[in-house]
Amino acid sequence: MTTLAAIKKKEAAVLVPLYDRYPLKIARGAGVYVYDERGRKYLDFLSGIGVNALGYGHPAVRRTIAQQSARGLVHVSNLFYTDYQAELAGRLEKLSGLDRAFFCNSGTEAWEAALKFARAYAQSRATNGHKPKWRVLAMQDAFHGRTFGSVACTWNEKYRKPFAPLLPGVEFVRFNDVRDLREKLDDTVCAVGIEAVQGEGGIRPATREFMQAARKLTKQRGALLICDEIQAGIGRTGKMFAYQHFGVLPDIVTVAKPLAAGLPLGAVLTSNAVSRALHYGMHGTTFGGGPLACAVALTVLDVLEKDKLLARNRQLGDYFRARLESLRKKHSAVREVRVLGLMAGVELDSPDLAKAVVKKMLERGIILNRTHETAIRMLPPYLIGKQHIERVVTTFDSILTEEAKHQKQPATKRSTTR
Ligand code: PLP
Numbered sequence: 001m002t003t004l005a006a007i008k009k010k011e012a013a014v015l016v017p018l019y020d021r022y023p024l025k026i027a028r029g030a031g032v033y034v035y036d037e038r039g040r041k042y043l044d045f046l047s048g049i050g051v052n053a054l055g056y057g058h059p060a061v062r063r064t065i066a067q068q069s070a071r072g073l074v075h076v077s078n079l080f081y082t083d084y085q086a087e088l089a090g091r092l093e094k095l096s097g098l099d100r101a102f103f104c105n106s107g108t109e110a111w112e113a114a115l116k117f118a119r120a121y122a123q124s125r126a127t128n129g130h131k132p133k134w135r136v137l138a139m140q141d142a143f144h145g146r147t148f149g150s151v152a153c154t155w156n157e158k159y160r161k162p163f164a165p166l167l168p169g170v171e172f173v174r175f176n177d178v179r180d181l182r183e184k185l186d187d188t189v190c191a192v193g194i195e196a197v198q199g200e201g202g203i204r205p206a207t208r209e210f211m212q213a214a215r216k217l218t219k220q221r222g223a224l225l226i227c228d229e230i231q232a233g234i235g236r237t238g239k240m241f242a243y244q245h246f247g248v249l250p251d252i253v254t255v256a257k258p259l260a261a262g263l264p265l266g267a268v269l270t271s272n273a274v275s276r277a278l279h280y281g282m283h284g285t286t287f288g289g290g291p292l293a294c295a296v297a298l299t300v301l302d303v304l305e306k307d308k309l310l311a312r313n314r315q316l317g318d319y320f321r322a323r324l325e326s327l328r329k330k331h332s333a334v335r336e337v338r339v340l341g342l343m344a345g346v347e348l349d350s351p352d353l354a355k356a357v358v359k360k361m362l363e364r365g366i367i368l369n370r371t372h373e374t375a376i377r378m379l380p381p382y383l384i385g386k387q388h389i390e391r392v393v394t395t396f397d398s399i400l401t402e403e404a405k406h407q408k409q410p411a412t413k414r415s416t417t418r
Contacts, residue, residue: 075290084297096241136190138171196242354373356399
């Protein structure tokens with residue numbers, strides 16, 4: 001097997017240099033753990049950035065993959081009917097409260113399609129002689145993906161600037177600021193896009209007031225409400241969709257990450273009203289909604305239901321919050337703890353401390369990451385137990401204690417991690 005050093009050297013020579021990888025080569029996975037090439041075990045509290053919600057090698061997922069590939073149908077183009085798209089759409093509709101689905105391959109593709117659907121809906125409703133609404137309001141600190149439409153709706157300059165000019169007509173609203181939304185939501189806006197819990201933005205939940213105002217104002221002004229559930233959806237927050245915590249029903253919802261347990265699958269869920277603006281050939285995909293990915297997604301939904309994982313995620317989330325709050329009370333470097341189900345963020349007082357925590361956690365066999373500079377993000381698999389939370393919190397605690405000691409030492413004695 002190729003060693004970490006060898007693969008690192010090889011990648012540096014042949015890959016476009018876009019990823020600053022952790023110093024870890026993952027060789028296999030089992031349950032909530034991954035193993036490096038020397039057999040060292042890591043507790044994965046990031047689960048492939050929210051994708052591996054059922055962990056690694058889940059027996060039901062393995063069974064479905066084996067059965068479906070044995071049928072010889074990994075891919076069938078969208079020129080033909082296959083077994084699973086309609087069934088999966090029906091299940092997602094029941095769970096979301098929406099009426100129709102379009103399947104694609106990734107989060108950004110789902111967001112692109114949602115933007116196109118919103119534009120098509122606005123065009124279909126434009127009265128003769130009037131210019132259709134076409135502008136989009138997105139949120140500050142939002143992340144919707146890397147393709148042109150998605151990156152145009154993404155707040156962070158570092159993702160946007162090198163590729164300008166982006167899709168025109170996107171304006172940003174201060175997240176959770178009802179007044180700012182009201183002022184910017186004029187008659188030219190066709191859609192407002194919101195993550196009910198911002199993921200890359202540092203695990204920041206919307207307020208109930210903001211979500212309800214967004215629903216009310218979009219209805220009043222004839223704009224669509226699009227919720228990006230790519231990171232927070234499919235049970236992670238303890239509800240099937242994060243918007244369901246806030247008592248609203250959007251017009252369009254995007255999902256991806258955990259939907260097919262690691263196989264690439266995204267979906268756009270829409271109301272019938274939006275769907276009526278779309279016709280054969282207006283949009284499409286070669287790979288999207290393939291029979292293997294859709295069969296696995298049905299298995300994911302079965303497991304969530306059978307093992308009552310939503311309720312479990314809620315309970316574990318409450319426990320996780322309480323344990324992380326104890327860190328906040330003990331360590332002044334912990335500014336804030338934000339937890340909804342198994343979506344957890346710990347805001348630290350500096351980017352360097354957040355970097356040191358990620359590095360030291362990895363050295364101690366725990367995977368998590370840093371987002372929005374100062375937030376430690378945890379998106380564990382839904383299969384964790386309290387014992388895993390305990391391990392993460394006690395390790396976090398000892399690292400924060402060590403780092404606080406380092407800070408008190410004279411500069412010459414400090415380690416280089418901070
Ligand atoms: N939207 C949200 C909320 C996300 O978290 C992500 C990815 O992190 C995306 C969209 C983009 O998804 P993908 O990387 O599958 O294109």
